[in-house]
Amino acid sequence: MQTELGSGVDFYVNKAIGSAMESPGVEAIGAELVEVRWHGRGGQGAVTGAKILARAATKEGLWIQAFSEFGPERRGAPVLAFNRIGANEIRTYAPVEEPDVVVVIDPALLERAVLRGLKAEGWLVVNTPFSPRQVARNVSFSGTVATLDAAAVSREASLPPLANIPMLGALAAATGLIQRSALEEAVFETFRASLGEETARKNVRAVNLAWSQVRIGHYLDPGSTEEENECALPSWQELEPGGTLYQPGSARDYLTGMWRSSYPLFKREECNDCLRCWVFCPDTSIMTNEGKVTGIDLQYCKGCGVCAAVCPRDALKMVPEN
Numbered sequence: 001m002q003t004e005l006g007s008g009v010d011f012y013v014n015k016a017i018g019s020a021m022e023s024p025g026v027e028a029i030g031a032e033l034v035e036v037r038w039h040g041r042g043g044q045g046a047v048t049g050a051k052i053l054a055r056a057a058t059k060e061g062l063w064i065q066a067f068s069e070f071g072p073e074r075r076g077a078p079v080l081a082f083n084r085i086g087a088n089e090i091r092t093y094a095p096v097e098e099p100d101v102v103v104v105i106d107p108a109l110l111e112r113a114v115l116r117g118l119k120a121e122g123w124l125v126v127n128t129p130f131s132p133r134q135v136a137r138n139v140s141f142s143g144t145v146a147t148l149d150a151a152a153v154s155r156e157a158s159l160p161p162l163a164n165i166p167m168l169g170a171l172a173a174a175t176g177l178i179q180r181s182a183l184e185e186a187v188f189e190t191f192r193a194s195l196g197e198e199t200a201r202k203n204v205r206a207v208n209l210a211w212s213q214v215r216i217g218h219y220l221d222p223g224s225t226e227e228e229n230e231c232a233l234p235s236w237q238e239l240e241p242g243g244t245l246y247q248p249g250s251a252r253d254y255l256t257g258m259w260r261s262s263y264p265l266f267k268r269e270e271c272n273d274c275l276r277c278w279v280f281c282p283d284t285s286i287m288t289n290e291g292k293v294t295g296i297d298l299q300y301c302k303g304c305g306v307c308a309a310v311c312p313r314d315a316l317k318m319v320p321e322n
């Protein structure tokens with residue numbers, strides 16, 4: 001059953017099919033009810049991820065909820081999505097305040113605030129090329145951290161650089177909440193229905209790649225002594241050399257266009273091709289051909305307005321995103 005509860009809230013609930021106790025999932029994580037909070041931006045698929053996770057859980061006979069929360073609805077705005085997955089009927093419909101698992105789809109959102117309410121023994125699953133240790137230290141989290149370079153997984157699976165499906169694989173593999181076969185089925189069914197079999201297969205491949213590539217670690221054991229904590233810090237051999245790019249061309253994967261709330265409207269007839277906008281644009285989003293401005297690359301233009309501010313003519317004007 002799926003119902004819309006007014007703007008900004010999308011609620012998806014389903015009854016369990018079969019016996020919840022047949023699934024090791026919820027027990028594997030050590031709780032009768034598992035609550036998951038997803039952090040992403042509009043357009044990154046956090047809500048879809050939560051719905052597919054719920055779909056997979058029903059295949060294991062579990063009770064589920066999936067719902068989302070967002071402010072002004074627009075691409076690039078921070079979005080929260082939630083799951084409750086339980087062995088028994090779920091009777092609460094309150095917001096998730098103390099999640100067992102936090103999934104961060106957009107690494108730019110990773111800061112201490114995303115840990116709000118996350119249980120100390122919980123799971124933090126982050127889309128990042130960094131190691132669990134580096135993430136745990138950055139946000140001072142002593143639970144379990146799982147990291148996955150979701151963009152690399154999507155590339156390998158020949159998919160656009162969307163992180164939600166790889167992150168589903170990482171979440172399930174790291175926590176043991178859902179079996180791989182159930183997740184594969186749920187992903188396949190979802191994408192076959194909307195985008196066809198070939199895309200569905202690529203997404204299943206992304207789940208499997210994520211399953212094998214996710215890295216899991218604990219940072220500091222809260223019960224360890226200070227001396228042991230000291231040993232948990234990386235040695236100089238483990239530190240990555242500064243100023244090194246590990247993934248050539250990685251900036252291509254950061255579609256900063258999703259941050260935008262307004263965009264520069266370009267009027268060709270007013271432009272004298274002075275190229276001031278091209279010089280000042282911090283995201284190399286002014287497109288040119290043989291010294292003439294041809295338009296704006298909206299995949300990467302983040303809407304800062306610098307180009308319009310430096311334009312000596314009326315050729316660029318910031319207008320709100322529609």
Ligand code: SF4
Pocket residue numbers: 263264280281282283284285286296300301302303304305306307308
């Ligand atoms: S708004 Fe900012 S990012 Fe976009 S084209 Fe202009 S200067 Fe570049």
Ligand code: SF4
Pocket residue numbers: 270271272273274275276277278293310311312313315316
């Ligand atoms: S700054 Fe304005 S006039 Fe100059 S090239 Fe850019 S759009 Fe054209």
